[in-house]
Amino acid sequence: xxxxxxxxxxxxxxxxxxxxxxxxxxxxxxxxxxxxxxxxxxxxxxxxxxxxxxxxxxxxxxxxxxxxxxxxxxxxxxxxxxxxxxxxxxxxxxxxxxxxxxxxxxxxxxxxxxx
Amino acid sequence: xxxxxxxxxxxxxxxxxxxxxxxxxxxxxxxxxxxxxxxxxxxxxxxxxxxxxxxxxxxxxxxxxxxxxxxxxxxxxxxxxxxxxxxxxxxxxxxxxxxxxxxxxxxxxxxxxx
Numbered sequence: 319x320x321x322x323x324x325x326x327x328x329x330x331x332x333x334x335x336x337x338x339x340x341x342x343x344x345x346x347x348x349x350x351x352x353x354x355x356x357x358x359x360x361x362x363x364x365x366x367x368x369x370x371x372x373x374x375x376x377x378x379x380x381x382x383x384x385x386x387x388x389x390x391x392x393x394x395x396x397x398x399x400x401x402x403x404x405x406x407x408x409x410x411x412x413x414x415x416x417x418x419x420x421x422x423x424x425x426x427x428x429x430x431x432x433x
Numbered sequence: 434x435x436x437x438x439x440x441x442x443x444x445x446x447x448x449x450x451x452x453x454x455x456x457x458x459x460x461x462x463x464x465x466x467x468x469x470x471x472x473x474x475x476x477x478x479x480x481x482x483x484x485x486x487x488x489x490x491x492x493x494x495x496x497x498x499x500x501x502x503x504x505x506x507x508x509x510x511x512x513x514x515x516x517x518x519x520x521x522x523x524x525x526x527x528x529x530x531x532x533x534x535x536x537x538x539x540x541x542x543x544x545x546x547x
Contacts, residue, residue: 362524362538369533408476418489419464419528421536423476
């Protein structure tokens with residue numbers, strides 16, 4: 319069975335500082351990896367995904383994540399955060415095999431960007 | 434931009450009552466899902482639906498739950514007899530096809546059982 323662990327429930331950071339949100343997964347088969355973001359009072363939005371190819375993936379708003387198979391991690395980073403990045407961030411996996419496409423989510427990390 | 438819409442945004446119901454949560458997935462999508470998030474806990478998979486039938490369901494999705502796509506546009510989750518522990522945010526999601534495409538989520542319905 320797959321599982322996802324986000325070690326940090328809350329990450330407070332000052333504006334323009336770098337941030338890393340950690341995600342580790344457990345799976346006996348190959349996985350696809352995702353980061354979703356939830357802004358206050360909104361639904362889940364895909365931030366970025368790793369399906370195959372380059373292990374470093376980037377989003378349009380400056381976030382990046384690196385798939386590390388040996389460490390079973392998919393940490394999310396941003397070199398300089400903005401107030402508008404304040405949100406809940408969810409790491410998720412689904413397995414390559416099978417076709418239901420269900421996602422297994424981590425517990426979520428609240429990113430609080432302070433001025 | 435197409436989006437998944439859910440109604441209502443907030444539903445309060447008495448314990449033991451039936452409740453139906455409604456979702457309109459993106460029109461050309463083929464895979465549909467319900468997830469829930471109990472306050473302070475992780476988002477949990479409930480059920481996936483493809484080709485007019487359930488393709489996978491979790492242990493949470495017991496006989497009290499059912500899903501339906503009655504008219505080719507709506508996708509509903511019914512809870513037959515609500516319990517206090519059903520209080521949660523329920524998210525609907527849809528995908529164009531299988532695991533290779535992004536899942537689009539609705540804004541959620543907050544269900545409060547009193």
